[in-house]
Amino acid sequence: MDRFSPFKWRFHDYHAAFDLYAHYGSTVLSSFVVWNGEQYYWLSDADAIKTVCNSKTLFEKDLPVYEHFLNFWGSNIISTEGNEWKAHRSVAKTAFNEANNALVWSETIRISSQWMDNMKSSDQKEVMVDLLEDLRLITMQVIQAAGFGRRPAWAETTKESESGRMPFEESLSAAASNLIPRSITPGWMIDIAEKVGYKKLIVVRKSFDDIKFHMLELVEFARSWLGGDQQDKTLDAALLRNLVEANSEEVGSKRLNDGQLLSNAFVFLVAGHETTAHSLSFMLAFMAIYPEVQRKVREEVLSLTDGDPLAPLNYKEHLSKLVYTLAVFYETSRLCTVAPRLGRRVLADTTLTGRLFETSFDNNTENVKEFEIPIKRGAQVILDMTAVHKNPIHWGKDANEFRPERFIDTDTYRWPRDAFLAFSTGHRSCIGQKFSTTESLCLVANLVRQFDILPPPDLRDKSFEEQKSITEWKTWLTTTPSNARVSFRRRV
Numbered sequence: 077m078d079r080f081s082p083f084k085w086r087f088h089d090y091h092a093a094f095d096l097y098a099h100y101g102s103t104v105l106s107s108f109v110v111w112n113g114e115q116y117y118w119l120s121d122a123d124a125i126k127t128v129c130n131s132k133t134l135f136e137k138d139l140p141v142y143e144h145f146l147n148f149w150g151s152n153i154i155s156t157e158g159n160e161w162k163a164h165r166s167v168a169k170t171a172f173n174e175a176n177n178a179l180v181w182s183e184t185i186r187i188s189s190q191w192m193d194n195m196k197s198s199d200q201k202e203v204m205v206d207l208l209e210d211l212r213l214i215t216m217q218v219i220q221a222a223g224f225g226r227r228p229a230w231a232e233t234t235k236e237s238e239s240g241r242m243p244f245e246e247s248l249s250a251a252a253s254n255l256i257p258r259s260i261t262p263g264w265m266i267d268i269a270e271k272v273g274y275k276k277l278i279v280v281r282k283s284f285d286d287i288k289f290h291m292l293e294l295v296e297f298a299r300s301w302l303g304g305d306q307q308d309k310t311l312d313a314a315l316l317r318n319l320v321e322a323n324s325e326e327v328g329s330k331r332l333n334d335g336q337l338l339s340n341a342f343v344f345l346v347a348g349h350e351t352t353a354h355s356l357s358f359m360l361a362f363m364a365i366y367p368e369v370q371r372k373v374r375e376e377v378l379s380l381t382d383g384d385p386l387a388p389l390n391y392k393e394h395l396s397k398l399v400y401t402l403a404v405f406y407e408t409s410r411l412c413t414v415a416p417r418l419g420r421r422v423l424a425d426t427t428l429t430g431r432l433f434e435t436s437f438d439n440n441t442e443n444v445k446e447f448e449i450p451i452k453r454g455a456q457v458i459l460d461m462t463a464v465h466k467n468p469i470h471w472g473k474d475a476n477e478f479r480p481e482r483f484i485d486t487d488t489y490r491w492p493r494d495a496f497l498a499f500s501t502g503h504r505s506c507i508g509q510k511f512s513t514t515e516s517l518c519l520v521a522n523l524v525r526q527f528d529i530l531p532p533p534d535l536r537d538k539s540f541e542e543q544k545s546i547t548e549w550k551t552w553l554t555t556t557p558s559n560a561r562v563s564f565r566r567r568v
């Protein structure tokens with residue numbers, strides 16, 4: 077068995093990253109499940125992953141898994157394939173345009189400024205922050221505002237709802253973290269939980285009921301806007317407009333039924349905030365423990381406004397100039413890959429090209445040779461993004477190090493685009509990549525010019541290895557920071 081399972085006793089150990097591929101000297105490994113003979117191919121090779129992601133006829137998503145976890149109200153862009161997926165994607169696609177990116181930018185400035193004003197109102201010069209908690213709230217507000225036209229002020233988010241419903245953010249957050257319990261718990265069990273007052277299960281149903289209620293309110297607002305004269309107010313959040321239009325017989329010839337409309341709204345709300353919150357938490361944690369990197373980001377940002385930390389930052393003029401900041405975002409996403417592995421089912425017998433190699437004592441790869449591996453219909457292919465991001469054939473012998481400069485081209489070096497797979501690649505790649513990149517760079521730029529980011533006080537005099545604990549993660553549906561704590565110290 078040892079020879080067949082790339083993960084041996086560490087099956088599902090995401091932290092193993094590239095280690096097991098290095099151990100067996102191959103970028104493609106295979107394993108099988110003893111009790112049903114199901115065959116798995118594990119890919120840490122950028123070219124093999126590209127082949128899989130660019131083929132619509134040979135590989136597809138393992139749909140039953142997605143349907144099980146995501147189709148509470150109907151099918152959606154994430155849980156479908158083929159023509160049905162195309163229909164969902166074509167509804168959403170035009171919403172992700174330049175005008176929307178500009179809106180993401182302005183909303184991120186608005187929300188992050190409120191967040192910082194709140195921190196500045198404290199008597200303390202330094203504030204301890206649980207990054208994951210705060211960034212979840214911020215990114216949730218940005219997707220609500222730029223995707224769905226809902227713009228509460230920062231202070232309003234924590235208000236108790238008078239109707240007994242959880243507030244929007246709380247119900248969304250609870251529903252997102254209860255996706256697995258919701259899909260594996262039968263309704264009758266929750267009925268019993270309600271009778272005996274077992275809160276943990278009650279909240280599972282309540283969070284989904286309440287987020288549905290809030291989404292229906294948004295949909296009603298968009299419907300009345302579409303049905304009105306639309307003269308005096310603009311529904312500039314194009315995603316909600318597109319979804320509602322596609323659900324309307326007059327405007328969209330009913331391309332989405334009511335369940336599909338809700339289901340898409342839900343997956344966009346979830347996919348549109350969690351992933352970005354995690355990436356940003358990692359990025360700020362890395363900047364806290366690499367002060368030199370933080371200094372360079374701050375210099376880049378301040379150079380945009382002649383050193384004025386409070387001058388307006390704007391999308392058109394400034395985003396493309398944040399070259400080093402973008403490199404830090406990419407380097408963070410490479411080392412802490414939020415979508416760590418993706419699965420694909422093989423639809424017909426085919427072959428993939430992998431590489432055999434040897435690893436020298438200083439992590440150099442030598443004697444690299446391509447080889448063809450036959451892949452059987454019905455097998456599963458695992459796109460191991462965490463491993464490809466640490467593959468020294470693509471990233472060099474310092475692949476495990478945090479070095480943002482690797483994402484900056486020079487006269488003699490072009491960074492390996494195909495091996496950066498944080499947002500996947502091909503037709504199923506992330507529709508929100510630009511949304512999330514704009515949001516992340518904007519937030520970091522606005523923050524770093526007004527605050528220093530430091531390790532929390534209890535770690536400040538500790539070794540670098542101990543400080544690094546703030547970048548640790550665990551894997552749930554996505555790679556989730558488990559200890560992202562920093563301090564912010566006011567600069568202005």
Ligand code: HEM
Binds near residue numbers: 219344500503505
């Ligand atoms: C750092 C932030 C993000 C990361 C790392 C990320 C990563 C990914 C990845 C790897 C996929 C491919 C999933 C698969 O093939 O199963 C994906 C798909 C998707 N992402 Fe993102 N994402 C991010 C932000 C966003 C945002 C902000 C939105 C929406 C506003 C979004 C919406 C989606 C949707 C709808 C899909 C499915 C696309 C399709 O299948 O056609 N993502 N994302």
